[in-house]
Structures are given as C-alpha cells and as structure tokens.
Amino acid sequence: MTVISLPENIENLKAYSSAKSEKIVGSTWLNANESPYAQSFTLTLDDLNRYPDPQPVAVINAYAAYAELTSDQVLMTRGADEGIELLVRTFCGLKQDSITIFTPTYGMYKVTADTHNIAINELSQSDLQSLSAAEIASRSAQSKLVFICNPNNPTGATIQPAKIAEIATALAGQAIVVVDEAYIEFSDALTACKLINDFSNLVILRTLSKAFAMAGLRSGFTLAQAKTLAPIRKVIAPYPVSTVVASIAARVLSPDSITQMKRQVTILNSAKAKLIGWLTNSNAVLTVLEGQGNFVTLKLADVTAYEAAKTAGLIMRPFTLYGESDWLRISIGSESELDNVKLWLDSIAAKGTK
Numbered sequence: 001m002t003v004i005s006l007p008e009n010i011e012n013l014k015a016y017s018s019a020k021s022e023k024i025v026g027s028t029w030l031n032a033n034e035s036p037y038a039q040s041f042t043l044t045l046d047d048l049n050r051y052p053d054p055q056p057v058a059v060i061n062a063y064a065a066y067a068e069l070t071s072d073q074v075l076m077t078r079g080a081d082e083g084i085e086l087l088v089r090t091f092c093g094l095k096q097d098s099i100t101i102f103t104p105t106y107g108m109y110k111v112t113a114d115t116h117n118i119a120i121n122e123l124s125q126s127d128l129q130s131l132s133a134a135e136i137a138s139r140s141a142q143s144k145l146v147f148i149c150n151p152n153n154p155t156g157a158t159i160q161p162a163k164i165a166e167i168a169t170a171l172a173g174q175a176i177v178v179v180d181e182a183y184i185e186f187s188d189a190l191t192a193c194k195l196i197n198d199f200s201n202l203v204i205l206r207t208l209s210k211a212f213a214m215a216g217l218r219s220g221f222t223l224a225q226a227k228t229l230a231p232i233r234k235v236i237a238p239y240p241v242s243t244v245v246a247s248i249a250a251r252v253l254s255p256d257s258i259t260q261m262k263r264q265v266t267i268l269n270s271a272k273a274k275l276i277g278w279l280t281n282s283n284a285v286l287t288v289l290e291g292q293g294n295f296v297t298l299k300l301a302d303v304t305a306y307e308a309a310k311t312a313g314l315i316m317r318p319f320t321l322y323g324e325s326d327w328l329r330i331s332i333g334s335e336s337e338l339d340n341v342k343l344w345l346d347s348i349a350a351k352g353t354k
C-alpha cells in the first residue's frame, strides 16, 4: 500500500535490482563491469561553502581534448545514466513519442522510458545487424531517440561507425541516434565521435565508470553538436556535478592518467582473451559470446552452476537472454579474481555438468 495512489507507470515499476542492492554476500565481485584498478585520492578543498561550477571547465576541457571535440560539444552528467534520462526528458513528448532499443541491451533505456511514461519500440540486435538503415528508420517512425549500445552490453556485439552514419542519415529530421559508448575504450577504433561534426542528430554517451575505473565517482559525458546539447542544458539540474567530483574527475582526465587507463585496458583485454579460452574449453559452458567490452557473456550448461559460484562468494551477473535464464555475464577483474572463476569452472566441469 502506498500513501496515495501512484500514476500507473510508477505503480508498475520495479526498483532497479543489483547484487549490491540485494545485499548479496560475496568476496569476488565480477557482476557490474567495474574495473579492478582502484586509485586513491587526497583532496584539499576550501570552497565547499559555494555552489559548484554547473559544468566544471577543467573537466569539460580535458574530456573535449580526450574525445577530440570542442568544449561546447561536451556536457558532464551524474554518470551516463543521467545522460540517458536527460535525453528522454528533453526529446520525448508524453504519450506521443517512443524510444527504439535493440534487445538484448542495457536495461536502463527501458527503465528510464517506463519511469517517464514513454513507449518502447523494441527491435532486436539481429535487426540492428541485418536491416538496412532505411528499414531501421521506417521501423522506428514514432521514435525520437534510437539507442545503439556500442559495444553492446551484455552481448559485446559491435557496429561500425559507417553503419551509424547511414542510420543517422536515414533518421535526419526524424530522430536522434544515441550511441552509448560506455565500453568504447576497450575497442576505441569503433567510436562514432568523428561523426559528431557531420550529424546534428547524433549523440554519444560516455562514462568514467568502466575503463576509467571510477564507477564510484558517478561521472559521465553527453557528446553532441552544441545546438543538439542546447535543449538538454535547459533540462539538466542547476548543479549536477559536485565540487568534490569535479576535482577528482579533472585528475582522472590528466594526460598521465589517460595513459594509465590505456595500459589497464590492454591488460584487461588480454585477461579477457585468457578467460574466453577457459570458457570455450569448459564443458560447463555451452556458448560464449565473443564481443568487445570488459565482460564476457556465456550460456551455462546447467543453471545451478551459478548458485554454486554464489555460495563460493563469486558474484557474476545472471541474465535471461533469448528467452533463456541460464546466461551469465562475467566482468574482467584482476588476475586473482579471474583465477577464482577458473576454480569455479573446474569444480563445475568436474561434476560432469554436461
């Protein structure tokens, strides 16, 4: 029972559930695509009596340099998730517009649309790969936003920038193509950033949560032409980024720190190749989706193997994909964390799961 009656769309929402919100006990956390690399920071701030800069100039300039864009093409948000929410709030009219998503994909597009009473036009990842840009445009005719997650979470599937350009061309004057590049650092040649100056209906979402190893900081970026960002700047809260967050984000985006991030990405990509080798050789695993990103998604021969991992303190992310509940996404952690995955794989294979 609620205090007063709720709007129907809110009544029907389920709160976002994660291993953390469910207070699962674990020792090895490979469920949320976090980086294993933690940095420590010491801060001296003497101006916290003042409101922060609405868009911290040092951070915006550093991210613009990193993405090879101009500063007026960069908006900083409370994680990429706030970018998703701002796009829906800014561009979708209540009860008339929809968003298009290609499933299976990142869950927050649907959660955000449901929260704002915006309809979802669901196409599939295979539609995205196989349909022409014109067909995608005609099948998303009521949509104001077409979300393309590249690389896609949780399948790792990728799409070439040339195809994104074709889709943006086909959708000109009709919809904005939103390319969610949360994992782009793990496959950086695929970025659509270079298209921003050519397409006013292209928006790119970025985050510091994954390759930059700053999930706890809650920092993301929305990248687009200045005229595309202008209406979003009217909708965003006045002070979305605290002084504390801005001061750390500026350090995370220093040239040295970016070099370090790239080194870590190289290590994580090769650790991932090793994990894929183990998984493809395990008789406890039926399918391995070999894609990009700091995660691997696989289909278990026997779903009870997931419970065995949880009991051992190894927390991974279970998924229902293609109507089947026996999928699992493993984030690429440290060497010792992945060794725990190997121990688990050996233990379930030994039981003759297949």
Ligand SMILES: *Cc1c(COP(=O)(O)O)cnc(C)c1O
Pocket (backbone or CB within 6 Å): 033, 078, 079, 080, 081, 082, 106, 149, 153, 180, 182, 206, 207, 208, 209, 215, 218, 219, 220
């Ligand atoms: C993790 C993730 C995000 C969210 O990033 P935050 O910046 O932590 O909000 C956005 N999109 C995708 C596809 C993700 O996997």
